[in-house]
Amino acid sequence: MVKKELTDKEIIEYISDVWQVLDEGQKDFLNHQFTIQRYKKNETIYCEEETPEYMMCLLSGKVKIYKDGVGGRSQIIRMIKPVEYFGYRAYFAQENYVTAAAAVEPSVICMIPMTAITRLVSENNRLAMFFIRQLSIDLGVADARTVNLTQKHIRGRLAESLLFLKDSYGLEEDQSTLSIYLSREDLANLSNMTTSNAIRTLSNFANEKLIAIDGRKIKLIDEEKLKKISKIG
Amino acid sequence: MVKKELTDKEIIEYISDVWQVLDEGQKDFLNHQFTIQRYKKNETIYCEEETPEYMMCLLSGKVKIYKDGVGGRSQIIRMIKPVEYFGYRAYFAQENYVTAAAAVEPSVICMIPMTAITRLVSENNRLAMFFIRQLSIDLGVADARTVNLTQKHIRGRLAESLLFLKDSYGLEEDQSTLSIYLSREDLANLSNMTTSNAIRTLSNFANEKLIAIDGRKIKLIDEEKLKKISKIG
DNA sequence: CTACTTTTGTGCTGCATAACACGGTTCTAT
DNA sequence: ATAGAACCGTGTTATGCAGCACAAAAGTAG
16 A cells, blocks of 8 residues: 655654644654554554553554454454554553554554654643544544444444444545455454454345445445434444 | 532632633632532533533533434443543534533533633643543543444443443442442443343343342442453453 | 455345333432 | 322233345455
């Protein structure tokens, strides 16, 4: 996915773009702090129980945040797209990670030490507000997700996941194919179901002409109906 | 529960106690902003879709934050105990409430306009850090909860709820009775199950001498075993 | 090219849990 | 005091979904 190498200059621009809230001195400080990491497809970025040290900014690629539950079953908590920040929650909460992160596509990630972040937060209120806002949004999403995953039926959960993926990663040029190719297993882990049921329900949706599937490519055909299925559960 | 009326002075002390991070001018400012509301048992505090205006601080009583899902089923997202703050997430995220709140016991709540809060946050970094930390903790709890509620079996979920209630509200003088008396329905909504299954599982636990039940009074007898049940799912 | 692993797909079985029904009990209100 | 509502408890039935097992296909490595 990432064909060209990112130069330091480009990375700084990427980050600076989001960090508009910083003054020149703070930007300069930050530019001497970060490092760049590349991750292969399916490579783990951090694990549960690890002590958090860095805030991460996904520059390119796609990342899943997940949690291993009982009996080896894994639940995808959220998906990260460029340019989003992640990995900072646990540090702020003064805990170890309760989730794990892995690249679902080759990814380039900018790592910024949390010590640098907390220093900046303590001297820049707009940056503090950025985190307050981001955490508030994420918490709202998590609350909604809890109810969706527990109360909706299997069709509703899968429909919701498909719509979520569309909202997160968008569509390809044809305006209907999801711009992310997940394995059936990941799709299942995202939707709280077994792989077999993800496969089955997916082909049911295809038979009903709600979607079209070609390997991992998923085309959304009748989005309205998907929304309805997602809503009624 | 609240026998004596709280004087303004006492309330200020309550709040000031938590708001140690404020300087004198800020405390003074805050002391002219808040109002006090009393809620009867089962009274609604705010509803889903409402626009948030106040941050609330529970001074006494107990509050549940919940969300109505499909088919009238309700899911309790979290419980609030004195002295905890709630109701601010949606305002920070610039959304309407996605949850509702109700008193499960007669409660006294201090209401502080969010406009006052944001002003204080913008001029006091320690207060900003308070919110960052609090939101980070809540998000971690929400993530863990999602997996627990979706993957654990009914016994594991109920055991977990009982332990959660103990951690949140503590025990009575006998060191074993939960200091909160919930209806079977609330217990079910907390644990993501139907009321009948909450009743059934509860009496199973009683037969197995893990707990003792007397109406809404629940005595924890074998906490270790409850922990084990909660852990293995 | 060939062997091996991972992913996808399908059918069958069983179980956990929801749904419903109904009777008893305890609160609440007037 | 009495009626009505809310809550509690239990049995029965129904069903959605997990849990295999197994086969085909696709991707990967040597």
